[in-house]
Amino acid sequence: MTHVIDVPQILDERSFDQFAGGFAGAEGAARVLVDAHASEWASPAGLIGLLCAGQALLARGGVKPLLTVPAEREVAHYWARAGFFVHAADLFEIHGSVPRVKPNPERNVLLEVTPVTVADDVHAVVGRIQERSAAILTSELGLDPKATMGFGMALSEACQNIVEHAGTGGWVAVQAYSWRALGKRVVVIAVADAGVGFRHTLEATQGKRFGDRWGDATALEAALIQGISRFRDPGRGQGLAGIRRYLDRWHGKISIRSGTARIAIVPAWDRDEPLRDGLPRFPGAQVQLVVPEVEREAR
């Protein structure tokens, strides 16, 4: 019997747990259908989260899960322009009409869905995005030109988490869009993998120190708040700290979901919860960085 995972109509960081709940419920299912036919919108984090689900399901069962294409033509086209279907085809048996689009003609897609496995991929990603992000960050979001270099740094460090820790490949996507709750334009970097996750990565060096409290939430706190890495070298574990410094300067937000927990450094403009535990289990790590538009009067 086929287990159906419904893709929420709006798939973003708020609704991702609903999707993850469906994914967790598919444990042991012989055949899985990821049903996106009713989808109306997916954030970059949502799109690469779908790929992570496909990767994990394929690795688990050895059979490609099914994926239905969004019925709404514009939605399917947007997913195609964002580069989603190119990679989904390797992981899913796709049902429905996949639009044929020219690669990356969408202005708001700063970086289409791009695989990251090795350090060379990170170089390519940073190189490709730098000029496009400069235009968006300065002219559209009103950030100081200095913000562009830091943006490349943050993107690089976020991608390196996959290369250094995931134990498998992952994806990155960068888009500019309007953040409804904020009522502003934002640039969002989404990086995700279906690898081993933060808890597993840090367990050998940190598990004993935390004792009974050790889990996904404490692992995320150790990595993001305390800057702890699995290496004893004090020079390691600086990537997330560097991202935090950059986002702090430009009033941005970082959130990381791994396993059953999610942590966020919440800026004044957002009402997210700093730490949540006991969420539906989802493999790997999903990192989202949000850089908001500068207040008009501050420009």
Added chain:
Amino acid sequence: MITSIDLREVLASSVGSLHSDLVTRSTGAKVRSSIEASLSAQSTDSAVVLDFSSVRVLDCSCADEVVAKLLLRRPSGPGGPTSWFVIRGLTESHAEEIDHVLRRRRLALVAEEQGGHPRLLGEVDPSAAAAWQVVLDRGSAAEQEIADALPLAIDETRRALDALVGAGIVRRAEGRYLPLTTAA
């Protein structure tokens, strides 16, 4: 002797990158290895200027591998390091990343931002930083001159200067202290 090293050129030769972005830890390790290999043929007592002018993006991981580990691994004698590193051509963003990785490892060096004056990056205690500024302003200075200028007790001045020499930020020669700059 002063050796100038263009980081963009080292990046191209060591990893074949067409980009000018110093990113990822593995790239940083290759760049550092190339620099160490080129310096190994040189005599000690040399100053090395690392030129970042053509570097676009620098991330923390690469800054740690290239800059911090070069300082950690450089040859040292009883009087401190026997080779000295100075950085030039930094953007504000580069300087921020390098400052952070050096502080994390309790290291310091002299750097010049693009179009700017020499400044210290990394961890230096306030007395040592003040002593360095006197040495820089005067071009060279003796211990007593520096103590008078700050003013600090002679013992405290000596400790500050020893720290600067140990960190490879100033050189001691014939009873005087000399600053390291890109024009050293």
